[in-house]
Amino acid sequence: MRIDILRKNILEAGADAALVTSEANVRYYSGFTGTGSQLLITPEKKLFxxxxxxxxxxxxxxxxxxxxxxxxERVKTIFEYARKEGIRRIGVDLESVPYxxxxxxxxxxxxxxxxDVSAQIFSQRCVKDEGEIELIARGAALNDEIFTHLCGVLKPGVSETDIKAEIIYYMLKRGADPAFDPIVASGRNSSLPHAVPSGRKAQAGDLVTMDYGSRFSGYCSDFTRTVALSHIDKEMQTVYDIVKRAGEAAFEALKGGAKARDVDAAARDMIAEAGYAEAFGHGLGHGVGLFIHEAPTLNHSSDEALKEGMIVTIEPGIYLKGRFGVRIEELWVVTKGGFxxxxxxxxELIII
Structure with missing residues (x-):
C-alpha cells in the first residue's frame, strides 16, 4: 500500500521512479532496520x-x-539500473541528500x-496507519509509566543527570530506545526550553521540567511534565495554571480539517491574554513518527490542515528568563470525529 501511494505521488510529480535515500524513508517503505542503503522504486520493480x-x-x-x-560505486550502480529500466526523470528525497x-x-x-519528492514523502508519512499508531501509543504509555516512576525518585539533592540516566535506563529495561536525548531542567534551568541536563541538584521550591520520549520499532513518542519540589510560590502556580488552560484550549480546537495555525492560536491567545505572550516563543507542537519532529508543524504560520491519522504534540509553555519555566505536553491522534x-x-501540578 505504501509503495502504491508513492508510485502514484511521484508520477503526479512528473517522475518515472523514486530514489529513496534517508534511513527513515528506507525503513518506511521497505521495513529495513539497518543503515547505509537506498531504494529504487520503479513502476514495476522494487530494488534495494x-x-x-x-x-x-x-x-x-x-x-x-x-x-x-x-x-x-553505489550511485553509479543505481543510475545504471535506472537507465536499464528506461527511467528518464527520477524523484529523490533530496532533503536528506548531502551536496x-x-x-x-x-x-x-x-x-x-x-x-525533489521530499514533500510528497513527508506528506504521506505524516498520516499514520493503524500499526504506526499502535507503536507510538505504546511509547506514550511507557512515558506515562516512567513519569510515575520519576515522581517516586525525584527529591531535593537528586541531579538533573541522575534523572536523565533514570529515564534512559527505564526505557532500555522495557525494550524501548530514547527517541531523543531527554531534557531535565530544574530551578532556573527550567526557563530554557531545550536545556541540557547538568549536575545541578534539585532543591526544595524548584520547578522541574522533564521532556522525553520512548521509541519502539523506530517510532517516536514525546512527553513533557513540570513538577514542583516541596513547595512553590504563587506566581509559579499561576503560570502553571495558565499553561494547563492553554493546552486545554488547543485540545478543543484539535480536530480533522482544522488548520494547524488555528490550533496554535487557541493556546497562544490564552497565554497572551494572561500577559505572557513574549514568554511563549516556540510553536505549539509538531508531528511525530520515525522522526521526533515531522509534519505537520503547529505554529502561527502553518497553513497545514490536520487530517485523520496524524499524531501531533500539544506543548504550550511559559519561560521566564533566569527564573523558571513550565511546559506540559500531550500526544494526540486526530480521528474522524475529533481526537x-x-x-x-x-x-494537574504535582508537588513532590
Missing part, C-alpha cells in the same frame, strides 16, 4: 541497494530485490532529470 554488511539483513527484512554494491552526493548524481544525469489523547499522566 546495500553493501556486504547488510545484504543478508535486507533479504530477511524486505521483499525487495537486494543488490549488493560497494559504497563508492557531495548530489554532485555524484549530476555525474550520472542532468539536473533537470532530478525531481484521542495518547497521554494519560495527570495534568
Amino acid at each position: 541497494f546495500t553493501d556486504f554488511r547488510y545484504t543478508e539483513h535486507a533479504q530477511a527484512e524486505t521483499d525487495f530485490t537486494v543488490i549488493e554494491t560497494k559504497s563508492d 557531495c552526493v548530489f554532485k555524484q548524481y549530476l555525474e550520472q544525469t542532468d539536473e533537470d532529470s532530478i525531481i 484521542k489523547n495518547l497521554t494519560s499522566a495527570p495534568r
Whole structure:
C-alpha cells in the first residue's frame, strides 16, 4: 500500500521512479532496520541497494530485490539500473541528500532529470496507519509509566543527570530506545526550553521540567511534565495554571480539517491574554513518527490542515528568563470525529 501511494505521488510529480535515500524513508517503505542503503522504486520493480554488511539483513527484512554494491560505486550502480529500466526523470528525497552526493548524481544525469519528492514523502508519512499508531501509543504509555516512576525518585539533592540516566535506563529495561536525548531542567534551568541536563541538584521550591520520549520499532513518542519540589510560590502556580488552560484550549480546537495555525492560536491567545505572550516563543507542537519532529508543524504560520491519522504534540509553555519555566505536553491522534489523547499522566501540578 505504501509503495502504491508513492508510485502514484511521484508520477503526479512528473517522475518515472523514486530514489529513496534517508534511513527513515528506507525503513518506511521497505521495513529495513539497518543503515547505509537506498531504494529504487520503479513502476514495476522494487530494488534495494546495500553493501556486504547488510545484504543478508535486507533479504530477511524486505521483499525487495537486494543488490549488493560497494559504497563508492553505489550511485553509479543505481543510475545504471535506472537507465536499464528506461527511467528518464527520477524523484529523490533530496532533503536528506548531502551536496557531495548530489554532485555524484549530476555525474550520472542532468539536473533537470532530478525531481525533489521530499514533500510528497513527508506528506504521506505524516498520516499514520493503524500499526504506526499502535507503536507510538505504546511509547506514550511507557512515558506515562516512567513519569510515575520519576515522581517516586525525584527529591531535593537528586541531579538533573541522575534523572536523565533514570529515564534512559527505564526505557532500555522495557525494550524501548530514547527517541531523543531527554531534557531535565530544574530551578532556573527550567526557563530554557531545550536545556541540557547538568549536575545541578534539585532543591526544595524548584520547578522541574522533564521532556522525553520512548521509541519502539523506530517510532517516536514525546512527553513533557513540570513538577514542583516541596513547595512553590504563587506566581509559579499561576503560570502553571495558565499553561494547563492553554493546552486545554488547543485540545478543543484539535480536530480533522482544522488548520494547524488555528490550533496554535487557541493556546497562544490564552497565554497572551494572561500577559505572557513574549514568554511563549516556540510553536505549539509538531508531528511525530520515525522522526521526533515531522509534519505537520503547529505554529502561527502553518497553513497545514490536520487530517485523520496524524499524531501531533500539544506543548504550550511559559519561560521566564533566569527564573523558571513550565511546559506540559500531550500526544494526540486526530480521528474522524475529533481526537484521542495518547497521554494519560495527570495534568494537574504535582508537588513532590
